[in-house]
Amino acid sequence: MKLTVREMAVFGMLGAVMYASKFLMELAPNIHLLGVFTIAFTVVYRRKALYPIYVYVFLNGIFSGFASWWIPYLYLWTVLWGAVMLLPKNMPPKARPLVYMAVCAAHGFLFGTLYAPAQALLYGLSLQGMVAWIIAGLPWDCIHGVSNFFCGALIAPLVSLLRMAERNMSRGN
Numbered sequence: 409m410k411l412t413v414r415e416m417a418v419f420g421m422l423g424a425v426m427y428a429s430k431f432l433m434e435l436a437p438n439i440h441l442l443g444v445f446t447i448a449f450t451v452v453y454r455r456k457a458l459y460p461i462y463v464y465v466f467l468n469g470i471f472s473g474f475a476s477w478w479i480p481y482l483y484l485w486t487v488l489w490g491a492v493m494l495l496p497k498n499m500p501p502k503a504r505p506l507v508y509m510a511v512c513a514a515h516g517f518l519f520g521t522l523y524a525p526a527q528a529l530l531y532g533l534s535l536q537g538m539v540a541w542i543i544a545g546l547p548w549d550c551i552h553g554v555s556n557f558f559c560g561a562l563i564a565p566l567v568s569l570l571r572m573a574e575r576n577m578s579r580g581n
Contacts, residue, residue, distance in 0.1 A: 409455055414577065419456070422449060423463020430468070438519075438552040443512040444559050446485055448566040450492040451508075452574065461485045480526040487522055488515045509560030517553030520545035 411419070422445070429441045442464070449457035465481045472478070491511055499507060515522075521542050528538040 411456070411459070415456065415459075419453075419459035420463055422460035423467060426460065426464035427467040427471070430464075431471075436555075438516070438548050439555040439559070441559055441562070442485070443488060443515050443556045444562050444566065446488045447492050447508050447512055447560070447563050448570060450489050451563075451567045452570040454493065457489060458486070461489060476530050479530065480523045483526075484519070484522055488512075491515070505561065505564040508563040509557050512560035512563065513553045513557035515553075516556030517549050519552050520549045 426442060426445045429445070433440045445464075446457070446461055449460050453460075462485075465478075465485060468481060469478045488511070491514075492508075495507065495511070523545075524538045524542050527533060527541055528535075533541060
């Protein structure tokens with residue numbers, strides 16, 4: 409996965425946009441565009457989408473601290489990336505927006521469950537403690553999943569915009 413200088417610059421900026429969007433939306437807990445960006449970048453850039461995703465992850469650590477809460481971020485967004493990589497590339501155009509919205513929502517609903525194993529390992533939680541941690545977070549995961557579903561309506565337009573920008577860049581415009 410060699411990168412060109414242009415790709416390094418683009419992926420750095422896209423990762424920074426992810427971080428800025430999260431920062432600007434922090435007043436609304438568990439409502440953000442990170443799933444939207446992760447899915448759109450994965451649809452357009454495929455394997456290389458990991459670059460802007462991890463630029464975001466490391467910016468988050470740099471500005472908010474590389475603490476125990478950050479460790480699950482090393483895999484949480486990769487799970488969403490992997491789920492999108494498994495989607496068929498030739499989905500019917502009318503199905504794409506709903507599928508992307510559903511995948512985005514599923515990641516939000518499962519966020520606490522995906523986060524829990526790291527918490528259990530870091531804090532020595534038993535299986536029962538981990539399950540209790542997941543249950544305690546369910547209201548937040550519900551907010552996260554529902555908001556991801558509605559924010560997911562932005563994925564298809566963002567994919568179109570990114571593809572158009574890529575076409576223009578490849579033509580030298």
